[in-house]
Amino acid sequence: MKTIGDVAAELGVEAHVLRHWEHVGALTVDRDGNGYRIYDDRAxxxxxxxxxxxxxxxxxxEVIAAMLPKKSTAHAIVTAKIAxxxxxxxxxxxxxxxxQHTADCRxxxxxxxxxxxxxxxET
Known part of the structure; x- marks a missing residue:
């Protein structure tokens, strides 16, 4: 189990980013008895x-949709991003x-x- 600060440091993001991801539904994090976020391996x-x-x-x-259990939704999001x-x-x-041409133009x-x-x- 890790704290939000530990996970933020490990991932190289700010703690507020993890809170935001949780707020919008991209991340699910459990809480301890005091209401503090606890990050297990799954989180x-x-x-x-x-x-x-x-x-x-x-x-x-797009992240939220790509992480849904329904494979067809994730596939559609990912293939659109590839295109x-x-x-x-x-x-x-x-x-x-x-x-390159403008740099080399005589x-x-x-x-x-x-x-x-x-x-x-050309457009």
Whole structure:
């Protein structure tokens, strides 16, 4: 059994973050006879899962849905996030390509470069 401070330090988050996760329903934590939160292995593992899902880009509502026992709900949330991340990768690669060209462009002004102009016209 660990305290909220112990778990927060172990996970590298602030205690208020764990309280918030509990408040919104992403984390279930038992209480002792005095009302203090006590984190058993199950609660710590659940907090680790919430943290990992947050770090890969899921919002708290998405985390809650992804952690529901119904596999189809979790699957839908995760596959939607995968599609969004893949789309983000495409956009970031396009940005890198454009910026690399502008860094290497021999034209003094980007408006003078036909390649830059074609990049700009792409949306």
């Amino acid at each position: 710590i593992d659940q907090a680790r899962t919430v943290l990992k899902l947050r770090r890969v880009g899921l919002s708290l509502p 969004a991340l893949e789309n983000e990768i495409i956009h970031r690669q396009e940005a890198i390509t454009f910026l 034209h003094r002004y980007l408006d003078d470069c036909p390649d830059c102009a074609s990049f700009v016209r």
